[in-house]
Amino acid sequence: MNAQALFAMMVQQGDVVTDRFRDAVRHHPDQTFIRYGEEGRDLSFAAFEAEVATLAAALQEMGLEPDDRVSVFTRNSWIATLAMFAVWEAGAVYAPVNFNYAGRLLAYQLNDTAPRVLITDADLAPAVAAVLDEVSLANIVVHRPLPSDHDHDPAKAALPPALLARPGLHDLAELMRTPRRHRPVTRGAADIANIIYTSGTTGPAKGVVQPFRWINQYTFNSRAFLTAKDTIYCDLPLYHVGGAMFLVAKACWTGCAVSLWDKFSPTRFWDRVRTHRASNAVLLDVMVPWLMSAEPRADDRDNTMMRVHMQPLPARHHEVAQRFGIPFSTAGFGQTESGNGFVALIDQFGEAEAKRPDFRVGHDRAAVLEIARQRGIMVVDGAEPLAKGFMGRPSPLLEAAVLDADDNVLGPDEAGQLAFRPRFPHLLLRSYFNKPDATIKTFSNLWFHTGDAVRRTEDDVYYFIDRMGGFFRVRGENVSSYQVEDLLNTHPDIRATAALPVPAEEGEEEDCAVFIQLVEGCSMTEAELRSFAASVMPRYMTPRHVRFVEALPVTPTNKIEKYKLKQSLLAELAAARAAAETGR
Incomplete structure (x- = not known):
């Protein structure tokens, strides 16, 4: 062919995709579509469509118009799936956010996307509250798990005061309590379905604009x-x-x-x-x-x-x-x-x-x-x-x-x-x-x-x-060397950072290594560096190998010669493995 x-x-x-979804609802409404294993919850195409229609109608009542963006920031796969289809049905653009993000990374993506609505979890509400002064959010929908839900955590049930005081705050369960029908929006092959962010190599992360035909x-x-x-x-x-x-x-x-x-x-x-x-x-x-x-x-x-x-x-x-x-x-x-x-x-x-x-x-x-x-x-x-x-x-x-x-x-x-x-x-x-x-x-x-x-x-x-370029794969995630360096360089005692990949100890992908040049007169331990890294970046992004250097090697045009750093680290790791095998 x-x-x-x-x-x-x-x-x-x-x-x-929404046309195909509606076809499935028409042709086999009672057939199972979503089996949410975390809660043993099975929904047929028709049952799921009713849930989607209710949330889509609620979004439209918030003023959501075709081609508006909706950011979805949740660990709950059922909520993410429901939101994705509801956003599409409302004629809007699905713009998910990595649920490991907080602080600078979260604020950047929300500012870049400028969503009309943010859908999030009570579990992630503190991360949202921490960046409220930096972003503009007209509507925030929060999934607050009930005691019967698998993700219910009494210690995280209360929302931060800064979020509670925010106008445009909505409780997802309340929105879903009354079944409603949305205004259907016709979409075509060239219309935008999603904005999915991928790691930036020499600058901030980039939102990939995907049409439905993609x-x-x-x-x-x-x-x-x-x-x-x-x-x-x-x-x-x-x-x-x-x-x-x-x-x-x-x-x-x-x-x-x-x-x-x-x-x-x-x-x-x-x-x-x-x-x-x-x-x-x-x-x-x-x-x-x-x-x-x-x-x-x-x-x-x-x-x-x-x-x-x-x-x-x-x-x-x-x-x-x-x-x-x-x-x-x-x-x-x-x-x-x-x-x-x-x-x-x-x-x-x-x-x-x-x-x-x-x-x-x-x-x-x-x-x-x-x-x-x-x-x-x-x-x-x-x-x-x-x-x-x-x-x-x-x-x-x-x-x-x-x-x-x-x-x-x-x-x-x-x-x-x-x-x-x-x-x-x-x-x-x-x-x-x-x-x-x-x-x-x-x-x-x-x-x-x-x-x-x-x-x-x-x-x-x-x-x-x-x-x-400057990104690599760690545990299934794209890690940007630019982002690692940018986040670590916010520490006042760090003058410059070089992040690079080395072969992972397990699997076919890579581990992150960082070489740190401190401000003259300052000192830092590896434990202190790791503690700071944990406070500013997701766990998957934190470096596996940390090395402090007097100065980073650079070219005549002041570009860091990362290949030299990588060669030295690989030689060091190989020597350590050889010594360990000899000592057995």
């Missing part, structure tokens, strides 16, 4: 393997596209259920899968070694998991699949800006049976392979070794290339920056919100520059090499 035919198929399936493109290939009998497992945060779009929103196109959880649990993962008969999931980096570290059991394959997407693809992917009876894995490249640029299907069992018939869900092997053939999706044998960084072949919807520093297209096996051009309109981000210069730069020479270094083989298979 050529690119034009695939695009026609994608558009025919529906560009707007969601369609991002989920198009992966949802092809789903049926209405599948259940998608989601324990990823819904402030990222992986959880919100790739897992939850995707279900609207197939009418299947979503097994929803607030966070990943390595000890309860498989029990959750069995309880909800979940068949599709995403495993990010450290999730894999954590699951594999459990003592093997005779019933490891007694589960309904039929396909997992692993990113980055671990070297042990085949071992994972064989142990837990997962017939297929997928690999690829997903990005907040470009969506699903690459995909590959990994056949982990071949003709062999992965699990007993009573644990099989959805398509059989023949159907999965036929879908891949029709879509032009690369299929590989899981038993055959794959080089590190394997991503598969480009989506036919996008033109992909490896570029040098001057945007010349490089040949096979030459390393350069991955770039995309959409073959059809509204497939990629529209812009970076409020950042025209950054938008122009990333689209220079009519290529979207991903900021990732890759290589391409002669037969058009792509492999990820590294990130080109």
Whole structure:
């Protein structure tokens, strides 16, 4: 199937997620849509639609107009899902906030987005109250868990006085108490669905403006393997596209259920899968070694998991699949800006049976392979070794290339920056919100520059090499070296900071290391630095390695030579490991 035919198929399936949601409500209203595992709460498509309509109506009564932004700042995946759909139904833009944010990071994003409404938790209300003097918020909706709710905490039930005194404060439970109907808003492929923030490398974080067709493109290939009998497992945060779009929103196109959880649990993962008969999931980096570290059991394959997407693809992917009876894995490249640029299907069992018939869900092997053939999706044998960084072949919807520093297209096996051009309109981000210069730069020479270094083989298979700029992946989160440095440099005794990634001790991603140059005459211990870091940044952003230096090495133009710092730290860590092994 050529690119034009695939695009026609994608558009025919529906560009707007809310249209697909309403279709699901009409065609199978009583079928289960959301299974909120934290509270054992199951909602059909019709029941969920009634909840969504009530919140959407409440938002419109607050004065919410089409294309207004709504920031959603919550740890509760049910509240995030409800808010996301209600925002879309009201014709507004979903703008989630990382629930680990506080202080400077939180104030920046709220000021940048300028939401008409903020939806948050009582648990996070102190963080909101702390920045009220720095941001403008006309309406704040607070989820205050009831004693029967799993996230109820009596110690955090009382809202801060500064928030209670705020005009435009609303209690979510009160808003939801009286069922209402909203004014439907028609949305199209080019209309804005989301503003999702990604880490800034040389400046503040950037809001990625995504049209509705972006969601369609991002989920198009992966949802092809789903049926209405599948259940998608989601324990990823819904402030990222992986959880919100790739897992939850995707279900609207197939009418299947979503097994929803607030966070990943390595000890309860498989029990959750069995309880909800979940068949599709995403495993990010450290999730894999954590699951594999459990003592093997005779019933490891007694589960309904039929396909997992692993990113980055671990070297042990085949071992994972064989142990837990997962017939297929997928690999690829997903990005907040470009969506699903690459995909590959990994056949982990071949003709062999992965699990007993009573644990099989959805398509059989023949159907999965036929879908891949029709879509032009690369299929590989899981038993055959794959080089590190394997991503598969480009989506036919996008033109992909490896570029040098001057945007010349490089040949096979030459390393350069991955770039995309959409073959059809509204497939990629529209812009970076409020950042025209950054938008122009990333689209220079009519290529979207991903900021990732890759290589391409002669037969058009792509492999990820590294990130080109100042951000890296830590425990599934993008960490910006700029943000780490900016936050630490607010300490009056710190003159300069250099943040950089080093290989993680566990998993395929990275740990954060910082080199600190103090103001002359000042002193600081590592414990003091860590205490300060914990007060100004999320836990995942805090450095794993801390080193104090007399001076940071710089170039003649005063750019910090981070490669020298990284070389010295890697040598030090290698020596320490060698000494530890010798001493055993």
